[in-house]
Amino acid sequence: MKNVLVTCPPMLGQIDLFMDYAAERGLKLHPAKVTQILSEEELKALLPDYDGWIIGDDPATRDVFETAQKGKLRAAVKWGIGVDNVDFAACKDLGIPIINTPQMFGTEVADVAVAFVIGLARQLFLIDRGVREGKWLKPAGISLSGRRAGVIGLGDIGRNAVTRLQALGLNVTAYDPGVAGDAGIPGLARATWPEGVEELDFLVFTCSLNQHNFHMLNAEVLARCKPGVRVVNVARGPLIDEAALIAALQSGHVHSAALDVFEVEPLPADSPLRGMERAILGTHNGSNTIDGVIRASHTAINHLSGFLGAKA
Secondary structure: OEEEEEOOHHHHOOHHHOHHHHHOOOEEEEEOOOOOOOOHHHHHHHHHHOOEEEEOOOOEOHHHHHHHHOOOOOEEEEOOOOOOOEOHHHHHHHOOOEEEOOOOOHHHHHHHHHHHHHHHHHOHHHHHHHHHOOOOOOOOOOOOOOOEEEEEOOOHHHHHHHHHHHHOOOEEEEEOOOOOOOOOOOOOEEOOOOOOHHHOOEEEEOOOOOOOOOOOEOHHHHHHOOOOEEEEEOOOHHHEOHHHHHHHHHHOOEEEEEEOOOOOOOOOOOOHHHHOOOEEEOOOOOOOOHHHHHHHHHHHHHHHHHHHOOOO
């Protein structure tokens, strides 16, 4: 039986469902005590005792892998889609087999993105807070039909977000240099970022993070945006210059924002976003459905069992 450390919060939330499934495939799962991520030092102290690792959003750096390999670690799987926190080049150099679990959560995260769009359009968050405080607020929202949304990223999440937004009557422009044409979606307009942001009522970020798109929504781009634009991010926090977004929210140039992800997670206690009335704040939880977690966790376990040659 191979010992596997699990540091992915959504999988940890349902860990009892996976113990027998993993055991049947020769793996014993060991849940880490973690809220969002473990630090490099914590990982370096723990990982040498394990044969495998199911990674969440932890800093899976070269230093971590080198230290772990000096112990027992022989394989890893990045749970979920995003891989910006994992040094795949280091794994290749060290001969550590590793893979992620792509195409797992396109519909789940897209559902959250569209829920955020609707929430911002109708200011549902203000109404909810008002009722809880004994107020009976009736803020005027905006109608979605005929509005324009920019979806940044045409991967699995982005494509699902586009079709959902179109079904609500929005005109969608997509930004993704890695995907040509309309991605098989009728009526989809294309542009090169940040062309046309002046015309958009919503910006919806669904893309992966890489060295080319860090802070792609910054003060300069925000200044070009239509006054009253609404911003949604269900992808990665550093796509947005958080300080610039906060300033734009404070000035009113950005009407409101719905953020499931942040530059630092969990969101620091002193972040001005916590006190902003026109913000919906998440916990990097867009993929976390019972169904999606089971699907991704089974895939991760199967990959790791194969890498380790594990047998029950």
